[in-house]
Amino acid sequence: QKEVEQNSGPLSVPEGAIASLNCTYSDRGSQSFFWYRQYSGKSPELIMSIYSNGDKEDGRFTAQLNKASQYVSLLIRDSQPSDSATYLCAVNPYTGGFKTIFGAGTRLFVKA
């Protein structure tokens, strides 16, 4: 079993819709969770980090964490064509730990 799993997609949504990206992780003791966005041919960049159960909102982005279910998600409201990218879920097993485990990523396509 992979440590961090994501549906590879592609996930296709119309412009203005809500895109929902999901991620599960295997290490129950994991403490820190991240969503990175990667445009084609570019390097990843951080969108959100979340450390506690519940929701965390930043503009059009909401990260949701459920440690009991070992599940983290990213919602993108009012999706724009510029949101079309690969979204990488990443997990640190320990707060302040040095190793980050990345999922394989979900490709999102927002249709204009």
Place this chain on the structure above:
Amino acid sequence: NAGVTQTPKFQVLKTGQSMTLQCAQDMNHNSMYWYRQDPGMGLRLIYYSASEGTTDKGEVPNGYNVSRLNKREFSLRLESAAPSQTSVYFCASRGLAGSQETQYFGPGTRLLVL
């Protein structure tokens, strides 16, 4: 402030050749990382350096060596390249963006081993 820089951007090697990928950061970060990214595999950690003077293996260290030359620079060496090492290599450093811990990635090196 250039962030994380990597050289070269592209490289073609023949099987058995060696090369060193260079990485430097100007953000005064302690931790630095080398990843490889292959289609469908996401980012896989090769080696990391928690601080100057220390290095540790990641998920896929075989066939690679690293050197943390100083706080700014972290190099990755392929001693005898193999076709399985064809990949995109990213260097990253770790620090805070506001209150959020983040990894800052370089632009990547695209390596083809024939």
